[in-house]
Amino acid sequence: MTDRLRRKIWMFWIVLLFCSFGKVAMGDTIRLHDQIGVTGNTVTLGEVAELSGRDAIMFADVVVGAFGETQSKLDVQMDDLRLLLREKGINLARIDIKGYDRCVVHRMKPTREEESQNEPVFANTDVQVDVKVDTTLRGLLIRKLASEIKTELDDVRVVFQKRDLNFLATSTMGKKYDIDFSSRNRIGRVSMIVREITGNKITSKQHVAAMVSKRVVGLAIKSMIRGGETVRSDQVERKEVWSMRRIDEPIASMMLIEGQVAGRTLVKDTLIYPDDLRKPRLIKRGEIISVYSIVSNVVVQLTARANEDGAMDDVITLRNIRTNQEIYATVVGRGEATVYQAKTDVGVEQAKQAQVEAVDREARS
Template structure:
């Protein structure tokens, strides 16, 4: 429908001077007024126009989603099925115009569009979210400590369709065998009883935090704090002497060759050796009121505080000495006990 604005006739007015307005001037003024009126009419009349792209909020696309300015009475009318959650699609402009015409909207501007993009908000569900739902249900219904629990699903990761951005998953109809630690569950959306997204089965494994080497070490190499990381491993595979406190690692050296990825054990590390085997060391011999020093050879390596054997090269006598500093050991003389008196 073409809207033709009605323009009132301009009355000819003559100024006080000799000449009035010419016909050309009047015509130009009339055309200018007509142009302004025509430009304002779509705004005044509420133009119907296609939107270039929309975000569907449900399972269907409505006239109000597609047509800007659609009357409130028709805006909620469903006309197309929306894409699946998290998916996108397009609708041909011709099909939208046909659908609008069927509901009485015939003067819809296409704005030069040949199609309209439709996107439906949603997100993919990852395995961690399914695990969290299962662990929460096991803790609630079967008194299992979720903090130390790991979930191992049978086969590949459970296929769960996309869900709305604000959706929350729950595990329902959960069964659990404490002996075998096997479980089954139905994954659903919170607040939608009966709408199952997936059925899962697997085993709930008790986990433990351990210190794991991030690279390999040769015997004698010194470890730093960043050389280990805390990981969760099945408790059944963790050795009883596994190192728990990572603060005990920095500054210690490997007692033997250690492979990357291995769990650190208490016997794997030692204090750094500050006396090497065969090294010439200073032997400090202390007795009450007297301190003697002499040179000797260490027969074994040792860290600070270790007791090692050293040999006096002159007397060939072997002594047991305590490592006190790099290249230095100490020998403490035995304190004599009280002398027994004759009766």
């Protein structure tokens, strides 16, 4: 063998080695989620992980866990997942497994709406179709998501992953699809399973992921408000934004912020939600306050030390300065409260009687 031929053979193996590394580096991925919720008895790979690439998606239906009859939570460990995939004959050299070390799977009870949504979605089709309606799979999924979050089509924004765009351009005319969700999320990051149904058989299945937001209108901060500061009407303005928040609606009425205090620092242009505000603190922990109680048409005033902070109408615990007795009282003003109930170990009714007797003793002294 000549030196020239030997060099060519070496070059061939070097090129082959680089191609192999390139293929692994650019291979499919399985990214394990942190936690999910499912309604079934079994858990599949497509539910616990985000699958990227044709080879990875082929194994979406591999069962990676199952609930016992009374079990409500199970863990899918990264190491166990690797071992299971090897046992299934999956070549892990071509698939990159990453993400969290484990996925906590919660067993959820399906709602009535979810149970009724198990019926296949008929894309349409023997009736006349409005030319303005998007008859692609993309349009079908957007309409489904708008229905799920109970908003109009114009008020929902859906951004699909680039890898799914060709699939989503498929026409739904004359076809029937079943759309299922991999988790309980309907806003934010949403994972869906799209099945095409022909007759009584599933002829194809595709996992689709999207970022979903909805249009909301609420009061937004015009300039930063620090925690503890009173929010004024001139510091806010009505604003329209695209939100991915799953719970609560932003505050939209000026009346609902009147007299309220920022519970945390609120930065410019952010919407105000109910948990961002709190009532102003009228009593501070450790403060000596006046406590009033009406007994037999007689108003008795006591002096007590507050065990905790309190806002208007809050029920807090106090300690009578003279008797050292712990009592409950309702905040009615700055540094003032009314007796609510004595704290004793003899039952509610007896506790109330004990409180009356204590107040009578204060009145006679």
